[in-house]
Amino acid sequence: MDPLDDVENSKQHHHLLKRPPVDIEFSDLTYSVPQGQNGSKIILRSVSGLFRSGELTAILGPSGAGKSTLINLLAGYRCGDAVGSIMVNSRPREMKTFRKMCRYIMQEDLLQPSLTVMESMEIAADLKLGYTISKEDKTNTIKDIIQMLRLTAANNTLMENLSGGEKKRLSIALELINNPPVIFLDEPTTGLDDLSSSQCISLLRDLAHGGRTIICSIHTPSARLFALFDHIYVIADGQCMFAGVSQDMVPYLSTVGINCPKHFNPADFIIEVCSKEYGDYTDKLSTAVENGKCLRWSQNNSIKKTIVRRASQYDVQSNHLYDFSSTGWAQFTTLLRRMVLQHKRDKSYLFFKLFMYTFMGLVVGGMFYQFGNDASLTIFNYGFIFITIIVFMYTPLMPVLLKFPKEVQLLKREYFNRWYGLNAYFCALTCSQLPMQFILSFVYIIITYLMTDQPLEWERGIKFSIVCLMVSLSSESIAYAVSSQFNVTNSVFLGPCVACPMMLLASFGLGYDENEIPSLIKLGMNFSYLRHGVEALVIAIYGNGRKQLHCGEGEQYCELRYPSELLKTVGMSTATYWGSLSSLCAMFVLFKAASFVLLRRRLSTKPSLLLKLGFVGRFIKTHFNIPR
């Protein structure tokens, strides 16, 4: 029976159905990374090999040997400056199709916080399977996988409270939902005790024997674990030291004059050999297996001839098998549901934010208490407007700068494993923040607006609120743009640095004749969203024919009793509310677009643009710690 028919026919046991076999062959794979001013460091040196479906393959080697690099290249997670060929079912790997069929479980268990095991599975199922299969089938699939991975007892446990082994099993369970034919795992047993490790490897072996291609890197497996692997690929110094079945390894080592002592774990022994504890055998071993070209070493070395490379089982026609099952809309609604649930669970953070906005409102309201309608204090009321803009710049900025760099790591994993598209994620992220941003902004606005005695007119109040909201949304977008590129430390430093010049340009013009402002600064002012925010707020409060302000009896200094005088004094006499608001909205769209493009760039597996800029790019990348 054609495996493709198998796929098409059975929809009931989605996770059990067979996928077309996928064999991965690589030859003369060389990978280097730039190092120093003009140099580069070679990590993989012309290695070759064949990883077949239906087998559990272990990539073994000492620390720093190049295991993760090899997995990254084969999975397509990093393509960088790799040279050589990677074939999938004897055809050159076509990244677009291959990405759809492989899943990569990274060393670090990056899991969505504040969700239980069951919720994580349900959301992953909604994202990956969409609404194309019935709820019942979906529930059965989830139950089967949870049972298979022995997670039933932890069904209702929050991710934060899971043990290391449970986290690892959950990472695997999440990727099994849509039954990928190829799974890469980077050190799946790290942090697990012996029992959990052997349970994890046995499970992977069962999955592989069910027709999948499973490749994992592993440090020093126990003799028991070692025997569970169908195929061993040993790497050291970026070269292949052995490729074959585990039982062949000891005879292989004897043929090059290295005898493994009796009762010694062969896996430990070869790691010691590769670590040069018995002398440098690197070249000798690499030559003996032709740096991986011999595919499977055996005593008569005939395996190379007998391995039959499968004809291509997938091609453009079967491409659709691995397309997203869920529509963009389904992904959006599921992601939104997940984000809202996580917001709700993170109550302390919500209360903290609410407290912060209330506290800020009371402090600012107290500082400018009843200044709004007092003509002798108009210039100080301008200060209130400016401070309000600063509040709406900083308060949405900092939480994003602190939280998003971590979220990007998670996003990278889910995006790479094709849980959803970036459009759906970005829209859900934007929408999930909006209600809270509305509520928090209004808390601050109502407190300060009333305490500072601003004009109680609906139109002015609404215009004031719209501007505050737009400023906070723009700041948030800047924060997303910055934190999508940098780690937490650099983001927290850089975010305010980007906002600071905008703040200075916003206040420029006070006491100046508009015509006296140097044209370069004027140009800069046009690019400051805070400037447009201040302008729009000042006009919302003082523009549109606001009547003369109240001047207390015996007050000597009441020059600014006419609102138009204030507009002149702060250099905003020619500005209009709608003009400034439009510019603010345009800047918001620009920041939003920039954050989307930068995020897409960050998620891309293509080589960094900075590296293409040669020395300057490399300098920026290394000295400013820009992660991949």
Ligand SMILES: Nc1ncnc2c1ncn2[C@@H]1O[C@H](COP(=O)(O)OP(=O)(O)OP(=O)(O)O)[C@@H](O)[C@H]1O
């Ligand atoms: N971007 C990079 N820049 C410089 N060196 C790198 C880079 N990436 C990897 N390396 C180096 O390449 C070598 C191989 O790294 P890799 O992570 O593949 O090793 P590994 O075998 O997986 O090690 P471990 O078992 O400790 O995780 C290491 O010496 C590492 O320092």
